[in-house]
Amino acid sequence: MCPQSREIPPMYSDGIDAPRRFGVSGEELPSARAISNELHKTDGQSPRNDKLTMMVMQWGQFIDHDIVSTPLMKDPIGANIECCGEGNENRTECFPIRIPDDDPFYNRTCMGMVRSAPVLDHNCEPGFLKIYEDIETISEQLPPDTNDRCIIEAPKDHCALADITHWRVHCNLGQANMAYDGSFILPDHTEEQRLKIQNVYSHVDDIDLFAGAMTKTLLPDSSVGPTFACLLGKQFKKLREGDRYWHETQDPIIKFSKDQLTELRKVSFARVLCDNFDVSQVQPDVFHVPGTGNERVDCGQIQGINLEKWTSCDFLPDGRPNLNSSCRKKRNQE
Structure with missing residues (x-):
């Protein structure tokens, strides 16, 4: 297996491998569950495009599994790791999701998330050189909107993805800003989405890539906004040019x-x-x-x-x- 190249440098909290936990102000970033509740709640309906079939999702899964493999982290004897409960949430292998007290679905405070390894050891098992977050072991057991939380939380650890402002600049889309009164200035967002984002984040430079990009106004005849359109174009161009067997x-x-x-x-x-x-x-x-x-x-x-x-x-x-x-x-x- 070969590692994927990076578009922009990673953003770890300690510059090495610690997940991005704190925002510009020094306060802890909002929980992925709180973000999902505010920005990605669907009530069983698609708010983005009701003309697409589930085959779009299925094809996306096929492509994802074709080009990406994330080794699963286990404990030294090969058992699953528990990341909630007394003494578990602070384990180095864990990056659990905090569930708000007023959550409309859960009556608990923790969702276990195990960090994943970026490499396999000599036996093709997950190595312990570095620890990253694994999200796949629990995804099938979660309610419909849970994968949004996993996708929001995982990049902070597994990929150390920068906030959306860095990605907008990378795509020549300009920066998000803040007005003198602290209100967010977010290009390509409706007023409704801008207010929702401002309600959950403290600063525009704290906004996660997935959360910000998935709430943008869609481009004409598209299912994504300008940021994801840019990144998808770059990704598939590299996949095509890097495939010696491209048809x-x-x-x-x-x-x-x-x-x-x-x-x-x-x-x-x-x-x-x-x-x-x-x-x-x-x-x-x-x-x-x-x-x-x-x-x-x-x-x-x-x-x-x-x-x-x-x-x-x-x-x-x-x-x-x-x-x-x-x-x-x-x-x-x-």
Whole structure:
């Protein structure tokens, strides 16, 4: 496995590995649960885009699990670590979430969060070189909005992500500011969202990336605001350019022919679902709910890939490129 590169330097409290706990004023940053209650409460409805399907989330999970692996932290004998209760909350392996006394769901004060390791040891088990937060061990047992809290809390420790102001500057979007009376000046936010953020944070430079970016006004025909649009663009550009097997590579040894690329570009998630699941009808764009221009159709009407384009001398029977000189010459001519 290879580490992911950083867009901007990490922001640890001690400059080494301590989670970001304190804000500009020196006061402790708000609990991720308090932030979630104020900014990301959904009441079972999507406040952002009701035209998207769950396939958007599922595809995001697929990409996430394809490019990221976080080793889980265990105790010395391989057991799970308890981060709530007497004597546990201050363990170095822990970064628990404080639950407010007036929480509308929980009647306890602590949500256990175990920090995760950035590296595997020689046995491919989590190492103890550094400790970071792990969020996956509890996510399936939590109420619907809990993952918001995990995503808010994890970057303070696991990635040491800077506040959103640093990211806005990095994306050439300008800084958030504060007026003389202490009110927040937040570009790309509605007045309602600005007031909610100001209600939970003490200073604009304390605002977490996820909390700030997810409350921004969406860009036209988009599901994200300008900050996440910037970061997603940078991330996927690097993924494409760093993948030596990217399907549009011009490497003369492994590149696809024009005909093969034409076939690959016909592939859709709808076709994948038809080919691999017990479905007979699906909308052509499965990332959007069915409707005018995206009605459900029989799977037979969803365009597929013609694998005969791979039966030429371009590839050997086992799928490896045919390096025969005449085949290589033909591929380069295309």
